[in-house]
Amino acid sequence: MKLTATTTTDISQHRRQAKRTSLAGFFGGALEYYDMYIYASASALVFSRVFFHDSGATGLLLSLGTYGVAYLARPLGGFLAGHFGDQFGRRNIMIVTLLVMGIATFLIGCLPAYDSIGIFAPILLVVLRLFQGLSVGGEAAGSTSLTLEHAPEGRRALYTSWMINGIWVGYILATLAFLAIATLPEQQLLTWGWRVPFWASALIVILGLIIRRTIEDPEVFTEQKDQIRQAKPPIVELLRHQPKDVIRVVFAAFLIVISSVVPVYGLSYATNVVGIPSNYMLWAAIFGYATALATQPLFAHLSDRIGRKPVLIVGNLIGAAAVWPYFWAIGDANIPMIFVGMFLCITIAFGCTNAVYPAFFSEMFNVRFRVSGMAIGLQLGIVLTGFAPSIIQAVSxxxxxxWWPACLFTSAACVISAIAVSTGRETFRTPLEKLGHQPVKERDYEHEQAP
Structure with a gap:
């Protein structure tokens, strides 16, 4: 009877931790991508006039380039988060990434403009943007691994998808913030108005820290923690046992390109080239993000039933096709069709891939180096996403x-991602303790530790 009571208590505790980690992932995703997207919006709308001497096409290109700079730091952030997350715990690294992002974003809002300190303004902007990249480089892998390892069997994608829904909430909050400040007179917008959304991120940081302090590292990790610390660094073990899976994740991560081309470059192209008022494009983005909040859990649940690969491949192929009518609508200034294109690109196509890739990527790797595997592969692949707007701007x-370079670039990225996904193994029915191709065997470590 006592055993039953203890077992019941353990199950109840496990369920509480699973819900807490999902909630922590939700708020972490909201903060990380609120911060990332207010930067994206500011780089498309105001940074070319605030931080760069040339406010024309060259200034816009430089401004979009600083948006991409964070993606250069993301692989390093992934490496650091993977190393410390795999060796010392997922929870600790999640707290660190939250603090780094929050501080960097708040300080961006405090930076003087180019007219005040000259060239030091864009330099400081780039430095803080790099810290944002370091933070977000480790957030997704750390949060996903923690949630995945706490989630009930058969519902891993659904639980990890709440981090992705948090990302969309962050996008929505960021877009609403810029809709609000866009009503300010230009002088106020360029002096203090754009700074308010950056300062407001402090509120999400505080809430996220309160939640993350209550979570614990999962049992599947803690049971092997001592062995992990005595083994070689996670990156060494990762490249020894699963190098092909790292490469697979790099190319599969091209699916994320659509998330920067459609809302970020689409906003820039529509407002700066076609002359569509920014509020139409911002409301179209909010529409896409808000409806994705409903579709993403459905797609995640579907992948828990039929598999990760079918949902990912179909989503990529829809995205490769849907981006063409979306940019045609922008080029034609057809506002209703812009909303339809946003729905197809973001709500449906990217909703499919975005809800499922965290579980699929994380499930590829053994628990001993899961954070490292996902973080490094994902962040190397996502570099293309960060520079997509500036590359397309130059070609355009x-x-x-x-507008066709944006479509061609995005379609190629989606097709490459679909091919990479198709070469992987299906993992949705694999038990948690058996995840990871060529699992690391105890005798490998015993041999390595032998004198």
């Missing part, structure tokens, strides 16, 4: 400000 400018 060389071709009479055409």
């Amino acid at each position: 400018a060389a071709n009479g400000n055409a």
